[in-house]
Amino acid sequence: MRAETAKLVERAHEKTSWPTVEIDGMLLLQAPGLSGHRLKHAFTTRKGGNTPAPFDSFNLGRHDAAAQCWDDALENRKKLCAALAMPFNELRVPGQVHSKRVVFAEDAHQLKEVDAVATVSSNVPVLLHYADCVPIIIFDPRRSALAVVHAGWRGTAAMIASEAVTALVTRAGSEAWDLIAAVGPAIGSCCYPTSFEAAKSLASTVTDGELFITLRDGQPCPDLRAINAMQLLERGISTVDVSDLCTACNPQLFYSHRQSGGLTGRQGAIACLI
Ligand SMILES: [Zn+2]
Structure with a gap:
């Protein structure tokens, strides 16, 4: 292995x-890298x-058909925006489908079947949802642009994070070196046995993927983060921060699709850009 690749693998x-x-x-x-x-x-x-079980207590998703789940999620989204001083009436929330589709909020009136939303606008909060899948925020401090990405195993195999970088480079004029990325809590290889086929397609996306x-x-257990x-x-x-928390190892802290058996x-x- 080349020394340069070995260094990247370690990082x-x-x-x-x-x-x-x-x-x-x-x-x-x-994420430390995104602060300041x-x-x-x-x-x-x-x-x-205040959301009751099994969605207790701060569910942001409207993935369950029950009206209560929808109402609660809306209340929780409002509470989150208020706490972070972000305008709730500008909030963008896509309908995620495990695709590799990246869309700029400025270019789309509806965000159906989208798994990464980017923006160059201030005061336009972008929110995506997860329960084991990998949450990623990519930020360009020089050109003031961001993307929020949802990468499950399918999105990871389709390289949606890289697609988001391409979108920022193409649409916002970003240079990759300027970008800061944060890879948040997600299911760890500790809790994620999967098929050989899935593992192979994940490994094929990077150098020395094995x-x-x-x-x-x-059973192969990929490290999605x-x-x-x-x-x-x-x-x-240049900067990629990765959280050390596994969602399935910490059910008191996180929703985990695997750990919960699916109902969560x-x-x-x-x-949000300032
Ligand atoms: Zn774990």
């Missing part, structure tokens, strides 16, 4: 403990709302 696997803030009962994580810029952001936990798959009890970090580092991004809420990644 992609690095995970750090992120600072938390508590606002009005909500426990929010903030003209950007507001947060990765939410399940703490801070180094991102652990074999446990005969590290694979996304590696995709971003291989695009030339959604945490969020939200970002």
Whole structure:
């Protein structure tokens, strides 16, 4: 392996403990690399709302058909925006479908079947939802542009994080080196046995991809956070922060599709240019 690649592989696997803030009962994580810029952001936990089980207590998703779930999610989104001083009436929330589709908020009136939303506008908050999938915020402090990305295994295999970088380069004039990315809490390889087919397609997205798959009890367990970090580092991004928290290992803190057996809420990644 070339020394340069070995260094990137090592960096992609690095995970750090992120600072938390508590606002009005909500426990929010903030990536160190995104702090101190003209950007507001947060990765939410399940703490801070009044939503009853099994979506307790700060569910932001409207994935359940019940009207109560929809109402609660709306209230929680309002509460989140208010706490972060973001305009709720400008909030953009796409209908996610595990695609690799990236859309600029300025270019689209509706955000159906979109898994990454970018913007160059101030005061336009972007919120995406997760329950094990990888939340990623990509920010360009020089040109003031951002993208919020939803990368499950399908999105990761389709390299949606890299697609978001391409969108920022093309539409916002970003240069990869200027970008700062934050890869939030998601299911870890500790809790994510998957098929050989899925593992193979994930590994094929990065150089030395087999180094991102652990074999446990005969089953491949990919490190989705590290694979996304590696995709971003291989695009030339200078700073990639990766959270050390696994959503399935911490059911008291996070919604986890795997851990819950499927019936659970959604945490969020939200970002807004100032
Ligand atoms: Zn775990």
